Amino acid sequence: MESQRCKGMRDLLRKDMACFRHIEDAFRTCCTRWGYQEVRTPTLEYLHLFTATGTLTPSKLNKTYSFLDWDGWSGERVVLRPDGTIPVARLYINNLSEYEIAKLFYVTNIFAFEETGRENRERWQCGAEFLGGVGLTADVEIISLAKEVVCKLGLNNIRLQLSHAGLMKALIKELNLSHGEEAKITDRVLDGDWQALMEAKTTKPELNRLLSPLLNLKGKSSDFLQNIKALCQQVSSDLKSSMEDFINITTLLDSLSCNYEIDIMAIRGFEYYTGVCFQLLADGKKIGGGGRYDNLIPLMGGGNVPACGFALYVDPIMGLLPLENKKRNACGILIRAEEPALEVAKTCFTLAQSLRETGHTVEVSFSEQKPDNYRWVISISRTEPDQFTIIDCKQQRQWNVASVAEILDILAK
Amino acid sequence: MKDQSEYIRLALPKGRLLSPTANLLKEITLNFRGYSDNTRRYRLRAAGFSHLLAKIFREKDIPIQVAIGNYDLGICGLDWVEELLARYPSSALVKISSLNYGEGGIYVVASHQTGISNIDELSARQSNWRVASEYPNLAQGFALNLRMKAFKIFPVWGAAEVYPPEDANLAILWAKDESEIETQGLIPLIKLLSVNASLIANRESLEKRDMNQILKCFSPKLVSKPRANTTVIVGLGRSNHVTFCPPEKARRIKLALPDGHQQLPAAQFLKQVGLDIYGYTTGALNRRPSTDLDWLGIKVIRPQDMPLQVANGNFDLAITGSDWLLEHLYRFPSSPVMKLLDLGFGKVKIVAAVSKDMPITNVDDLSSFIQSGKIALLRVASEYINIADKYLRDNYINPYKLIPTWGASEAFLPEDADLLIDNIQTGKTLAQHDLKVIDVLFESTACLIGSKDNVSPPDKKEKTEFLIQALRRGLL
Structure with missing residues (x-):
């Protein structure tokens, strides 16, 4: 039969959901221990939340699912949430703005049109946002939390890449381009085309000295940034302060023995980042990212609230966690009767209820199919509904009993 | 009779491009009998090409018909091709070449009263831009790429040029050139696209079907270098134009009248109730006709567009068909638009x-x-x-x-x-x-529509009521 599932959409099957819950549980546990609280935003948001400069890039916006709602006669478009952070920022502005600090986390799906339909158009994210989080300690908190979740999941070959959006923007500013040219280069860079920066002609030799190692080398400690800083002294104050910020963060990470590589090209697609940004990889696959976004909340009409956050991408992580296909109910109890006669069925359900109340997992079956994958099978005969046969499938033993108390005795042995 | 699939199917345009396309086809010996302005036939055959079938469509339908594979080849303006591709970039549509006619452009235009002096202001200003266009996909792409903070696109069936400044800040429309826009009292801000008639093909047909005989006929007429789709800033500052529209305050009540089939019966009806409207004649249609009532502002737009316009408060009253009112209410059940009078004509x-x-x-x-x-x-x-x-x-x-x-x-x-x-x-x-x-x-039937949400000041209410009563008298 031809599949009736929408293109680009994915069914999560039993083993997928077991894996999904495993990731979600690890994420929830870590976030809760760090003092973060869970929120959930709606699937529909207004398009205009995402269109202002400094939110999403045009190439991302062109992939949103946007449409007119049933009351959209005013032309106000809505979107299926294309991003996790902006809705949480909106939630904060609408509901929590009296709090200077809000540490929030969420598990959510986001939607982006992917042309071929071979990749997922609905993706799941586990994200955390530190709203009101100021300075390098908040940045390092977010990075450490993200890394802790990834480690707890037992992923292999984890890499942390660091970049800095403020530094990137200051570098582009240094080129002294016209407003239009600058916007064009920024868009290209955010779409991952860093060559644009190299192509831009600059008359400042200092800038070339800075660009070349920053784009081509991967630093492993704050010393790398200190070295580059030493190479050029005659740069703008914006560039200097971004560099200083980046150095301070990496120094603190060094002292916490947190391994990373400085890869300035590791950010893309998000215009809202303003400070340090990072990306996490496992076995070479991108599994998460985040950073500082101090301008987003002011831009959306909220107060002057700095913030940083991250999201882990559940779908690639699921691919990296080959969880064993657990045998269903291997330790559970099956109560079976071959015919659902009224009296027999009543006994089955009553018995099952009593056993569940004592903490057991119990299924009831009236089919003739041979039971499989159960530790215990309790049979009830049609002729004598108050007589039970209990079989221990593991030990290959059998008893005939006449009361719930006797059954509980045998289960407890 | 051959099986449909054996034919090469060609989609030909109605309207503006019909007669230059007919001339081109004659020149290249693809002579379709009956492909003329007054044709009543839709299916055509070319003498000498027994395996070629053509059908006449509205220009806008042609890229869709070719993309979904109902037609192998089509001729239409590049504007409709780009409109489709803006929303569905992976459509199975190949632009073979421009043809040497049907020149024009898609322009973003504003009224002098909008007070825009620079295109960057569109993204910088917080205002909620309203854009009227027959090309809603191109319009959305334009707004997103320009990083407009907040905008609303009003798709219209036609007459986009008449919307600014009262009913939209910007219009995105086809025009022959900038001067044509200027004669309409508007300012061209940006040329989004250069438009020519174009020969297009279904991708799969081009990959798999033998169409070389037909394509050979076209080849001498193909423009060798396809025009780049450029975004040209046309430039501003030509501010010495006459402002066409009267100041908004002077015209307190805004009425929309239909063009097209409904125009003649609507004009007769209005005359019958004693409302003289100047310039609302089929011969020389003025899209802003006038009356002796100095408080009444009238615009002539497509009846299809009226319910949405009334819902948004751009017009107080409009004469449209109850079919288009229902079409609107099925799409937007909570819309404030309602039928005020059944006018009885145009059944x-x-x-x-x-x-x-x-x-x-x-x-x-x-x-x-x-x-x-x-x-x-x-x-x-x-x-x-x-x-x-x-x-x-x-x-x-x-x-x-x-x-x-x-x-x-x-x-x-x-x-x-x-x-x-x-x-x-x-x-x-x-x-x-x-x-x-x-x-x-x-x-x-034709009906008068208004908005439930219309909370007007007393004098405005009085005038609206006066108009409704006048029209009601015509029904007696």
């Missing part, structure tokens, strides 16, 4: 029709016909997509696919659609095209 029936050859007589038959597996997916062509959608849902017809059209929907059957939801006056046109009615959905 049409909205019907469901199929080809005479289809062995069914009513809608129940249609349902069982689909269930029997004789058609895998019912293709439904209609101008009224929301009415059609509701009708099909209400009658448990499943599965179906809607093909939105922009007029002349009867041409789609039987090759390109199975069911038609359309309006008829006498049913003659349907009979001419070998179609039969299987159901009448409802009757539609």
Whole structure:
């Protein structure tokens, strides 16, 4: 039969959901221990939340699912949430703005049109946002939390890449381009085309000295940034302060023995980042990212609230966690009767209820199919509904009993 | 008779491009008899090319028909191709080449009263920009790329040039050149696209079918270097134009009157009730006709666009068809638009029709016909997509696919659609095209519409009521 599932959409099957819950549980546990609280935003948001400069890039916006709602006669478009952070920022502005600090986390799906339909158009994210989080300690908190979740999941070959959006923007500013040219280069860079920066002609030799190692080398400690800083002294104050910020963060990470590589090209697609940004990889696959976004909340009409956050991408992580296909109910109890006669069925359900109340997992079956994958099978005969046969499938033993108390005795042995 | 699939199918344009396209086809010896401005035929054959079939469509329908593979080749303006590709970039559509006629451009235009002096202001300003356009996909792409903070696109069926400044800040429209825009009292801000007539093909047809004989005919007329689609800043500062529209305050009540088929009966009706309107004649239509009532501002727009315009408060009153009111209310159930008066003229029936050859007589038959597996997916062509959608849902017809059209929907059957939801006056046109009615959905007449949300000051209310009463008298 031809599949009736929408293109680009994915069914999560039993083993997928077991894996999904495993990731979600690890994420929830870590976030809760760090003092973060869970929120959930709606699937529909207004398009205009995402269109202002400094939110999403045009190439991302062109992939949103946007449409007119049933009351959209005013032309106000809505979107299926294309991003996790902006809705949480909106939630904060609408509901929590009296709090200077809000540490929030969420598990959510986001939607982006992917042309071929071979990749997922609905993706799941586990994200955390530190709203009101100021300075390098908040940045390092977010990075450490993200890394802790990834480690707890037992992923292999984890890499942390660091970049800095403020530094990137200051570098582009240094080129002294016209407003239009600058916007064009920024868009290209955010779409991952860093060559644009190299192509831009600059008359400042200092800038070339800075660009070349920053784009081509991967630093492993704050010393790398200190070295580059030493190479050029005659740069703008914006560039200097971004560099200083980046150095301070990496120094603190060094002292916490947190391994990373400085890869300035590791950010893309998000215009809202303003400070340090990072990306996490496992076995070479991108599994998460985040950073500082101090301008987003002011831009959306909220107060002057700095913030940083991250999201882990559940779908690639699921691919990296080959969880064993657990045998269903291997330790559970099956109560079976071959015919659902009224009296027999009543006994089955009553018995099952009593056993569940004592903490057991119990299924009831009236089919003739041979039971499989159960530790215990309790049979009830049609002729004598108050007589039970209990079989221990593991030990290959059998008893005939006449009361719930006797059954509980045998289960407890 | 050959099987349909053996023919090379060519989609030809109606309207603006018809006569230059007919000239081109004559020159390249693809002579389609009956392809002329006053044609009543939709299906054409070319003398000497027994395997070539052509059908006439509205220009806007052609890229869609070619992309979905109903036609192998098509000729239409590049504007409609780009409009489709802006929303569906992976469409199976190949732009073969520009042709040497139908030049023009897609422009973003504003009124002098909008007070924009620089394109960057569009993104910098917080205002909620309203953009009217027949090209909603191009308009959305423009707004997103320009990083407009907040914007609303109003898709219109036509007459976009008449919306600014009162009913939209910007319009995105086709024009021959900048001077044409300027004569309409508007300022061209940006040329989004250079437009020519273009030869387009279905990707798969081009990959798999032998069409070389036809393409050879076209080859001497193809423009060797396809024009780049550039975004040219036209430049501003030519501010010495006459402002066409009177200041808004002077015209307190805003009335929309229909163009097209409804224009003549509407003009007669208004005359009959004693409302003299100057410039609302079929010969020389002024899109802003005047009256002796100095508080009444009138614009002539498409009846299809009126409910949305009234809902948004751009007009207080409008004369449209109850079909278009219903189409709007099915799409937006909470819209404040309501019928104030049934004006009685312009009576049409909205019907469901199929080809005479289809062995069914009513809608129940249609349902069982689909269930029997004789058609895998019912293709439904209609101008009224929301009415059609509701009708099909209400009658448990499943599965179906809607093909939105922009007029002349009867041409789609039987090759390109199975069911038609359309309006008829006498049913003659349907009979001419070998179609039969299987159901009448409802009757539609012209009506006066207004908004429930209209909380007007007393003097405005009084004047609106005066107009309604005047029109009501005509009904006695």
